[in-house]
Each structure stands twice: as structure tokens, then as C-alpha cells.
Amino acid sequence: DTAVSQTPKYLVTQMGNDKSIKCEQNLGHDTMYWYKQDSKKFLKIMFSYNNKELIINETVPNRFSPKSPDKAHLNLHINSLELGDSAVYFCASSSHGGNTEAFFGQGTRLTVV
Amino acid sequence: RKEVEQDPGPFNVPEGATVAFNCTYSNSASQSFFWYRQDCRKEPKLLMSVYSSGNEDGRFTAQLNRASQYISLLIRDSKLSDSATYLCVVIFSGGGADGLTFGKGTHLIIQP
Numbered sequence: 001d002t003a004v005s006q007t008p009k010y011l012v013t014q015m016g017n018d019k020s021i022k023c024e025q026n027l028g029h030d031t032m033y034w035y036k037q038d039s040k041k042f043l044k045i046m047f048s049y050n051n052k053e054l055i056i057n058e059t060v061p062n063r064f065s066p067k068s069p070d071k072a073h074l075n076l077h078i079n080s081l082e083l084g085d086s087a088v089y090f091c092a093s094s095s096h097g098g099n100t101e102a103f104f105g106q107g108t109r110l111t112v113v
Numbered sequence: 114r115k116e117v118e119q120d121p122g123p124f125n126v127p128e129g130a131t132v133a134f135n136c137t138y139s140n141s142a143s144q145s146f147f148w149y150r151q152d153c154r155k156e157p158k159l160l161m162s163v164y165s166s167g168n169e170d171g172r173f174t175a176q177l178n179r180a181s182q183y184i185s186l187l188i189r190d191s192k193l194s195d196s197a198t199y200l201c202v203v204i205f206s207g208g209g210a211d212g213l214t215f216g217k218g219t220h221l222i223i224q225p
Contacts, residue, residue: 033213041198043157043215090156094213099204101147102213104156 023091136201
């Protein structure tokens with residue numbers, strides 16, 4: 001039983017396209033996140049959402065937008081993809097309003113060509 | 114500014130040796146601390162939480178020094194399978210997007 005699952009695992013797309021990555025958690029957690037890991041392997045938080053409040057890292061371009069249809073899902077939409085968006089995107093979740101350890105999905109490797 | 118700093122390494126260590134990493138954090142109000150492990154092309158996975166009193170899990174020992182604002186991870190009798198990147202994680206007060214801040218990781222290579 002996968003705790004945090006995200007799809008697709010790999011995504012190759014052309015510049016300028018719009019794409020989405022889906023994330024679901026079955027842990028009953030109240031907080032979900034999106035992280036970006038670039039070629040230098042640095043994990044940087046993009047968004048945090050706990051079904052009441054969305055917190056956005058101010059460095060994230062507004063081409064990126066999270067959408068949460070319900071507590072168990074936090075999808076990531078990316079508009080007008082750019083070459084620099086190529087990275088691995090990880091979804092994660094945690095409990096107690098984000099004050100405990102997080103569990104990660106397997107990652108989505110996005111390549112923009 | 115809330116930062117987590119780690120020595121990126123790589124640390125090249127012979128099998129069976131003991132290796133230790135440190136991690137420093139910038140905010141004295143930080144409330145929770147963890148070590149994660151990330152294997153190549155995989156997701157980060159929780160290795161252990163770090164408690165004020167220090168804690169041990171088999172060959173792994175984690176310690177917290179709040180006064181000096183650092184946490185440490187000690188690996189005894191290292192195995193080839195310990196080769197990975199070790200990520201220091203701090204939850205700063207308030208959680209949310211300020212929480213779960215990752216260091217850049219320390220790359221460990223265990224050599225036979």
C-alpha cells in the first residue's frame with residue numbers, strides 16, 4: 001500500500017506546454033507539500049497546504065499552482081513550461097499542521113525540451 | 114533567515130569505519146529535527162528523529178545541541194549499503210512552508 005503516490009513518474013514535454021502532476025496520500029495527513037530537487041540535488045520547498053491555508057515560497061514563479069480537490073490530494077499545475085523547470089518534483093505529506101516528519105512520494109522527473 | 118547547513122562531502126569511508134556528520138541551523142526557535150536518507154534517483158526517506166536527549170537506532174546515533182544549534186549523526190560499523198546522501202531536516206517554529214527545511218545533504222560513500 002503506497003502511502004504517498006504521485007503520477008507520472010517521468011514526464012517529457014516541450015517548452016511552452018502546460019502539464020500537471022498528481023499526488024495522493026492515504027495516511028490521513030492534514031498537510032501536503034511540493035518540493036523541487038534540481039540538478040544540484042537541493043530540495044527546495046515550493047508549497048505547503050493544510051486544507052485551510054496555502055503557503056507559497058515567494059521564489060516560485062506564478063506559472064506553478066497547486067490544486068487540492070480534497071484533503072488527500074495536492075496536484076501541481078505548471079503553465080508555459082520552461083527549460084529551467086526540468087527537475088525532480090516530490091510530493092510529501094505530514095500531520096499536525098506540518099509539525100512532524102514528512103513522507104515523500106517517489107518523485108516525478110520532469111524534462112522540458 | 115532560516116537556513117540549514119551541511120558539509121556536502123563526499124565522505125569516502127572504508128567499510129567498518131565510524132563516520133559522523135554535523136548540521137547547523139540558523140533559528141534558535143527551531144522545534145523538530147530529523148535525519149533523512151536519499152539514495153540515487155529515489156525519494157528522501159526518514160532515517161531517524163533527533164531528540165534533545167539524543168537517540169540511538171542500531172548503528173545510528175543522533176544528537177542535538179540546542180545551545181550551539183547543531184545536530185549530528187554518527188554511523189558505527191559502516192556498511193556498503195550505508196552509501197547515500199544524508200539530509201538534515203529542521204522544522205522551524207510555525208511549521209508550514211517555513212517548516213521541513215532541508216540541508217543540501219552530505220554524500221557518503223562506503224568503500225570496500
